[in-house]
Amino acid sequence: MKYSIGLDVGGTNIRGAAISIKGEILFKSKLATNVSSGRESVTNNILTLINSIITHMKSSPISVGIGVAGLIRGETGIVSESPNFPDWIEYDLKTTLQTSLNLDLLVENDANAAAVGEGWLGSAKEEKNYCLLTLGTGIGGGVVLGGNIWRGVDGMAGELGHINIYPEGRKCGCGNRGCLEQYASAQGIVKSAIEAFPSKTLDNISAKDVFEMAQKGDSAAIHILSDAGRSLGIAITDLVNILNVRMFIIGGGVAGAWDYLIGPIKEEIFTRAYKVNRENVVIKRALLGDDAGIVGAARLAIDRAE
């Protein structure tokens, strides 16, 4: 059976799957990333996982797609920088892997891969124009226009977590202030919680704790999640006015607080966006969970090979 391998190289695990060209997940596997062991060791772990999938499948894939968090320089497959891998600076992951694997290979930003995955088998099926926002520790983004990932001139488009919410707001890891990520990611929710509950610190509260407090009816926790939703609504309004896309897919762990987020998201868009642009806006939860990136990476690899 013709298949491709999709990989998601995360900070904790490298996850991979063999996926048929029709979109069936044939086999899944994972391996610890071991970031602390350094670049060469992580690269070897990637190769080990690919080879173990090939061994299991008893045939070679037509291509391999690899999703990595960070800034990927377009089609070169060079990882310019990655939040998960401090020692990957202008790291030519693609060429390095290709010298060991005689396979067609591509490297893609993990959020872009996830956006393609949701468009192939998930929430954005049949959609040609949509944005994906992945609410994890940070916020990843993918912009699909006319059926293709919009990568921008340097392959760096879609940094949706860094849309301005409050120009003088919280300091962000990207160097800016008041980015969406500072309010609607797990990290942002924790910061809101520390502001709301002065006895809490980074070590003794998590976004999940806030969610569980909200479920027990704690009004401050509900307010924190509602503010996260409002920030998302403001950022989506920008995207609606700039791009006039209709569909927004929201994934990642924080999307688990959907019931607390979706009302404020919609309210902000309805209050703020240009009337004609907002008329047909649809906000959906991502369907594929952690598999979106793997599925999308495989799909990009299939498209490239065919």
Add this chain to the structure above:
Amino acid sequence: MKYSIGLDVGGTNIRGAAISIKGEILFKSKLATNVSSGRESVTNNILTLINSIITHMKSSPISVGIGVAGLIRGETGIVSESPNFPDWIEYDLKTTLQTSLNLDLLVENDANAAAVGEGWLGSAKEEKNYCLLTLGTGIGGGVVLGGNIWRGVDGMAGELGHINIYPEGRKCGCGNRGCLEQYASAQGIVKSAIEAFPSKTLDNISAKDVFEMAQKGDSAAIHILSDAGRSLGIAITDLVNILNVRMFIIGGGVAGAWDYLIGPIKEEIFTRAYKVNRENVVIKRALLGDDAGIVGAARLAIDRAE
């Protein structure tokens, strides 16, 4: 000689030109719009101007392109709403004109047309990816991706004047609060001036007055223009992070205050945008002035006819 007619239907004048397919402006003409005389009368004025250009040229154009401020529903040429023409609600301008003119005709948002114009004969020549911001009474925007205007799903993309700057900021005509337009348009600069100089009112200060005060060294006026530049820098940072385009063209009357704007614009982008995305950003002043829209409308008409 093969030529098209480009028109810019503004609130005060309808301006038009015959432009050769090589980009030579062969003949220019204008007529008062007379908005207050109503939709039919304005439509007749448009027809009169087109016919007078044809008479002068002694031959028919291959096509006609018309730029109008407002929301144009994609390729249909229906004006959904226009700030200049309160009675143009879902007005089918294209069909109306075509029943009187036996010519290939298109209607485009004026800022989109201006973006195309600057890309053909102006500041963005040879560029495939750029945004235009036109700082007039309000702020118009055009987004060019891969050499084409990105119109969005409903033809409503590029509302760059309504990018969020301050979520709880000044009330905007679009229904939102804190839009770029409220700080960096002529209207926004006047609002800043009224805040800074409590003795001033809408009737006794204009954006031009602020500019002239700045030129005389008034520090409050310089501060107002610098704040307008900062807001532009914040909005451009969003566009840099979302779209990863490198070139931004700034036009419109307020761009006359360039020397006061450009420093703060660049400073904000440099402080705020993702490093890799901002590396190659270029901010340029529009070159074609009031002709950008006419030139772009003609170019779109030529592309369509050929």
